[in-house]
């Protein structure tokens with residue numbers, strides 16, 4: 401599969417136990433639908449919320465070129481989840497999501513929901529494990 405930004409072949413890598421397509425050139429990451437959910441499988445203290453249509457907001461007028469879905473070729477939408485950063489690309493055919501370098505960390509940070517309320521120490525430990 402080709403990177404929607406650089407058009408070079410992406411590498412299948414294991415990111416936190418999930419196989420994702422990763423571009424070595426721009427460090428962008430492609431997640432197939434439902435793969436984000438799996439990111440939190442090994443972390444019992446947290447769930448990472450999969451983007452859901454009802455929580456996504458279309459972002460208009462940003463200075464970022466339109467990208468095509470690496471799976472189906474359709475132009476992807478720029479969206480946020482619950483109006484929080486990052487802005488990422490979403491395929492309207494539900495193929496998956498594209499995150500530019502480091503956006504995925506931002507996504508995880510802003511969309512983790514604690515299963516139990518963690519202490520500050522706990523939180524630091526968890527973040528260390530995840531990054």
Ligand SMILES: [Zn+2]
Pocket residue numbers: 403404405406407408423424425426427428
């Ligand atoms: Zn790339």
Ligand SMILES: [Zn+2]
Pocket residue numbers: 469470471472473474491492493494495496
């Ligand atoms: Zn697609």
